[in-house]
Amino acid sequence: MTVPEDIYEITNPKDISSLKRALVNRLIYSIGKDPVETQERDWFFALAYVVRDLLTLRWMESMRRYYLQDAKRVYYLSMEFLIGRALGNSLLNIGCYDEFKLVLEDVGLDLEELAETEEEAALGNGGLGRLAACYLDSLATLRLPGFGYGIHYDYGMFSQRIEDGYQIEHPENWLRYGNPWEFPRPDVLYRVQFRGHVVECPNADGKRRYRWIDTEDVMAMAYDIPVPGYGGETVNNLRLWAAKASRDFELKYFNEGNYIKAVEEKTQSENLSKVLYPDDTTQMGRELRLKQEYFFVSASLQDILKKFRIDQRDFSDLPQEVAIQLNDTHPSVAIPELMRILLDEHQVPWDDAWAITVRTFSYTNHTLLPEALEVWSVRLFEELLPRHLQIIYEINHRFLTEVGERFPGDMGLIQRVSIIDEERGKRVRMAHLAIIGSHKVNGVAALHTRLMRTTIFRDFARIFPDRFVSITNGITPRRWLNQANRGLAKLITETIGPGWVTDLERLRQLAAMADEAEFRARFRAVKSANKQHLASLIAKRLNIGIDPASLFDVQIKRMHEYKRQLLNLLHVITRYNRLRAGLSQDMVPRTVIFGGKAAPGYHAAKLVIKLINDVSKVIGRDSTVAGLLKVVFVPDYNVSRAMEIMPAVELSEQISTAGMEASGTGNMKMAVNGAITIGTLDGANIEIREKVGEKNIFIFGHTAEQLDEMRRGGYDAWRFYYDNEELKLALDMISTGYFSPDEQDRFKPLIDSLLREGDRFAILADYESYIACQEEVDRLYLDSETWTRKAILNVAHSGWFSSDRAVREYAERIWNTPI
Numbered sequence: 029m030t031v032p033e034d035i036y037e038i039t040n041p042k043d044i045s046s047l048k049r050a051l052v053n054r055l056i057y058s059i060g061k062d063p064v065e066t067q068e069r070d071w072f073f074a075l076a077y078v079v080r081d082l083l084t085l086r087w088m089e090s091m092r093r094y095y096l097q098d099a100k101r102v103y104y105l106s107m108e109f110l111i112g113r114a115l116g117n118s119l120l121n122i123g124c125y126d127e128f129k130l131v132l133e134d135v136g137l138d139l140e141e142l143a144e145t146e147e148e149a150a151l152g153n154g155g156l157g158r159l160a161a162c163y164l165d166s167l168a169t170l171r172l173p174g175f176g177y178g179i180h181y182d183y184g185m186f187s188q189r190i191e192d193g194y195q196i197e198h199p200e201n202w203l204r205y206g207n208p209w210e211f212p213r214p215d216v217l218y219r220v221q222f223r224g225h226v227v228e229c230p231n232a233d234g235k236r237r238y239r240w241i242d243t244e245d246v247m248a249m250a251y252d253i254p255v256p257g258y259g260g261e262t263v264n265n266l267r268l269w270a271a272k273a274s275r276d277f278e279l280k281y282f283n284e285g286n287y288i289k290a291v292e293e294k295t296q297s298e299n300l301s302k303v304l305y306p307d308d309t310t311q312m313g314r315e316l317r318l319k320q321e322y323f324f325v326s327a328s329l330q331d332i333l334k335k336f337r338i339d340q341r342d343f344s345d346l347p348q349e350v351a352i353q354l355n356d357t358h359p360s361v362a363i364p365e366l367m368r369i370l371l372d373e374h375q376v377p378w379d380d381a382w383a384i385t386v387r388t389f390s391y392t393n394h395t396l397l398p399e400a401l402e403v404w405s406v407r408l409f410e411e412l413l414p415r416h417l418q419i420i421y422e423i424n425h426r427f428l429t430e431v432g433e434r435f436p437g438d439m440g441l442i443q444r445v446s447i448i449d450e451e452r453g454k455r456v457r458m459a460h461l462a463i464i465g466s467h468k469v470n471g472v473a474a475l476h477t478r479l480m481r482t483t484i485f486r487d488f489a490r491i492f493p494d495r496f497v498s499i500t501n502g503i504t505p506r507r508w509l510n511q512a513n514r515g516l517a518k519l520i521t522e523t524i525g526p527g528w529v530t531d532l533e534r535l536r537q538l539a540a541m542a543d544e545a546e547f548r549a550r551f552r553a554v555k556s557a558n559k560q561h562l563a564s565l566i567a568k569r570l571n572i573g574i575d576p577a578s579l580f581d582v583q584i585k586r587m588h589e590y591k592r593q594l595l596n597l598l599h600v601i602t603r604y605n606r607l608r609a610g611l612s613q614d615m616v617p618r619t620v621i622f623g624g625k626a627a628p629g630y631h632a633a634k635l636v637i638k639l640i641n642d643v644s645k646v647i648g649r650d651s652t653v654a655g656l657l658k659v660v661f662v663p664d665y666n667v668s669r670a671m672e673i674m675p676a677v678e679l680s681e682q683i684s685t686a687g688m689e690a691s692g693t694g695n696m697k698m699a700v701n702g703a704i705t706i707g708t709l710d711g712a713n714i715e716i717r718e719k720v721g722e723k724n725i726f727i728f729g730h731t732a733e734q735l736d737e738m739r740r741g742g743y744d745a746w747r748f749y750y751d752n753e754e755l756k757l758a759l760d761m762i763s764t765g766y767f768s769p770d771e772q773d774r775f776k777p778l779i780d781s782l783l784r785e786g787d788r789f790a791i792l793a794d795y796e797s798y799i800a801c802q803e804e805v806d807r808l809y810l811d812s813e814t815w816t817r818k819a820i821l822n823v824a825h826s827g828w829f830s831s832d833r834a835v836r837e838y839a840e841r842i843w844n845t846p847i
C-alpha cells in the first residue's frame with residue numbers, strides 16, 4: 029500500500045505546536061498517563077516515542093533507498109555496542125534539539141534534566157564496544173548501508189559502587205522500565221542449534237553430505253534500534269538478538285505431563301542473552317560465552333542470507349553484495365558457520381564456498397595481550413558445535429598443506445600457525461581462524477598493526493603479505509564534541525561555521541586562532557565553565573569540593589595493570605611528599621581525577637581502586653596540602669560520566685606501557701575537547717603526536733622497542749627502587765601501610781608485583797621520566813596563555829581522529845564500498 033502524506037502526525041519537525049501535540053498524544057495514548065498526574069520518566073518516554081516516530085519514517089526511507097540502489101551492505105558483527113543514552117544524540121542528529129527544548133519548557137520541564145532519566149545502553153566493556161557505537165554513527169552519517177548485529181543483553185555492564193573504598197558490582201537492570209528506542213520483532217525469529225551430532229549421508233549424486241542432528245535449539249528474536257545519522261536523512265539499524273526458548277522443550281515435557289520442568293528448561297535457554305561478560309582482561313573459556321558467540325552469529329548470518337537471497341541471487345555474488353566485519357575474534361565462528369551453510373545446506377563445493385567466505389569476511393584485532401586472545405578447548409567446541417569443529421579441522425588441514433608446500437621443511441611454522449594449539453591441551457585459536465578466513469585483517473593504530481605483523485602474527489604476515497592493514501580508530505564528533513561539549517561546539521561554530529560536525533578536519537581552521545588573544549580568552553572561558561560544571565556535579569553527587577581553578581588531571585578508562593593507573597598514583601604520592609616537604613613553589617594546584625571499572629575477578633585492578641581511594645582519603649584530610657592537591661575517584665564511569673568529564677579535562681593521562689594499548693580512543697576524545705596529552709609512545713598517542721606536533725604533547729617513557737631490549741638484557745626492578753629516593757619513599761609508604769593504617773599489608777600484592785614479580789608493565793622503568801614530564805606540565809600551566817595556545821592546537825589538529833575518516837578507510841580499503 030502507498031501511505032498518503034497527510035497521515036503523518038508531524039509533517040514539519042520545526043513546528044512547535046505539532047511537536048507539542050505529538051508529545052501529549054504519546055503521553056496519553058502510549059504511556060497511558062493523564063498529563064496532570066505525571067512523573068518525569070513518563071515525559072521522557074513520551075518524548076522518546078515522538079523522537080522514535082520521527083526516526084522511523086526516515087529509517088524506512090533509508091531502507092527503501094538502499095534497496096533501490098542495490099547497494100552493497102556492510103554488517104558489523106560485535107558482541108558489544110556501548111551506546112550510552114540516545115535522547116540527546118538523536119535530537120541533535122535530527123536537528124530538533126532546540127524545538128523540543130521549547131516544547132518541554134512549555135509544559136514546565138527541562139530537557140537536560142529529563143534526559144538524565146534515560147537508562148544508558150551499556151552493552152559493552154570499554155574501547156571495543158564504544159568504537160562499535162561510534163562506527164554506527166559514522167556509517168549512518170556517511171549514508172552507508174551499514175548495520176550492526178549484536179546481543180540484546182538483559183544486563184549490560186554492571187554498575188560500580190564504592191564502599192569503604194572498594195569496588196562493589198551491582199547488576200544494572202537497564203530494561204526495567206522498557207527501552208523506548210527498540211522495536212521488538214517477535215516475527216523475526218531464527219532457530220539456533222547446539223550440541224547434537226553429525227551424521228554422514230551420501231547424496232543422490234554420490235557425494236558425501238553431512239547433517240547436524242539431534243541438536244538442542246534456542247530461538248533468536250530480533251530487537252531493532254534505529255541509528256540516526258547526522259542531519260537525520262539516513263537512519264540505519266542495529267539489530268540485537270534475544271534468546272527465546274524453542275517450543276521443543278515445552279512439547280517434550282508437556283507430553284510427559286511435567287509442566288514445571290518445561291518452564292525450567294525454558295528459562296534455562298533464555299539465560300543465553302541474560303548478561304554481558306564484564307571481563308575484557310582474561311579469556312576464561314566459559315561455555316556460556318561460546319554459546320553467546322555462536323547464538324548471535326548464527327542468527328545474524330541467517331538474517332543476512334535471507335535478505336541476500338531475496339532476489340534469488342547466486343552465492344558466488346555474496347562478496348559483491350555483502351561485507352561482514354568481525355569486531356575482534358568474538359564473532360569469528362561466523363567463518364565456519366558460513367562454510368557450513370554453503371556446504372551442508374546449499375551443496376556449494378568446498379573451494380567455491382571458501383573463496384566466497386574469505387572475500388566476505390574481514391577481521392579487526394583489538395589487543396595483543398596474550399591473555400585476552402580467545403582460545404576454546406577442542407572438547408568444549410566439539411560438545412557445543414561438533415560440525416563447526418569438523419569444518420575448522422578441514423580449513424586447518426587445507427591451510428597447513430598449502431603452507432607446507434610454500435615453505436617446505438619448516439615444521440615450526442606449521443605448528444605456530446595451526447588453528448589448533450596442540451600444547452597445553454588441544455585448543456582452537458580463534459585469531460588464527462579469523463586471519464585465515466578473512467581477506468583483510470586490520471590493527472587499530474599504526475604501531476599496533478606494526479607490532480601485529482612483527483610479533484604475534486609475524487608468520488601470518490609472511491604467508492599473507494597483503495592481508496594486514498592499519499586503520500587507526502576514530503571517535504564520533506557528534507557525541508563527543510557537538511553533544512558533550514555544547515560550549516566549545518558553539519564557539520567553534522561561531523568561528524568557522526557548522527561544517528565541522530560532519531567534516532572534522534575543518535577544525536584545522538582554528539589553528540590560526542590560537543595566536544589571537546581574544547579567541548584564547550573565549551576558549552579559556554569555555555574550559556573554565558566546563559570545569560565549574562564538573563566541579564558542581566562532583567560536589568552534588570560525591571560531596572567533595574574541588575577547586576575549579578586547579579589543573580584538572582584526568583585518567584578515565586577501564587582499570588588495567590597495563591594502563592598503569594598505579595604509575596599515575598606514584599606521581600600523586602610523590603607530589604604529596606614534595607608538598608609536605610615545602611617544595612610547593614613550582615607546583616600548580618591540581619585535582620587528579622580517576623574513573624574506571626575493574627573486571628569483577630581482577631584482584632590487582634580492584635586493589636588499585638582501593639589504593640586510589642585510600643590515598644585520596646589521606647590527602648583529603650591533610651590540611652597542609654589543602655588547595656594544592658586533591659584526588660577524586662569518580663564511581664561508575666560509563667558513557668554518560670565520560671560525556672560529563674571529557675569537556676573539563678586539561679591534562680589527559682594516556683600512560684600505558686608502550687606496545688600494550690592497541691589504540692586508545694579516550695585519548696582522542698580529550699584532545700578534541702581541548703586537553704593536552706601526557707602519554708607514552710603507545711597506540712594512537714603516536715599519531716596524536718604526529719598530528720598536533722611534538723611541542724603540543726607531553727611524551728615520556730620507554731618506547732616499545734626499548735622495553736623489549738631492556739627485558740632481553742634482564743629487567744632489574746630493584747635498581748630503580750634503590751636509584752631513586754622519591755620512588756623508594758612512595759613505594760615504602762604504600763607497602764608499610766601509610767595509606768592503610770588499619771591493614772598495613774593491604775597493598776603488599778601491588779608492591780610485590782613491581783619489585784618481586786618482574787614489574788611486567790614497566791612502571792618502575794618509566795617513573796623517573798614521568799615525574800620529570802609532570803614537572804614540565806606544571807611549568808607550562810603557570811603560563812596560561814601558552815597552555816591555552818597548545819590546547820587550541822590540540823583541538824585544531826584532532827580532526828583526523830573522526831570516526832568518519834576511519835569508516836571511510838574501511839569502506840575504501842576493506843569493504844570495497846567507496847563513498
Ligand code: 26V
Binds near residue numbers: 691
Ligand atoms: C576480550 C574479552 C575476553 C573474553 C571475555 C570478554 C572480552 C571482551 C573484550 C575483549 C577484548 C577487549 C579488547 C579491547 O577492548 N581492546 C581495546 O579496543 C579499543 C578499540 O579498538 C582500543 O582503543 C583499545 O586500545 C583496546 O584496548
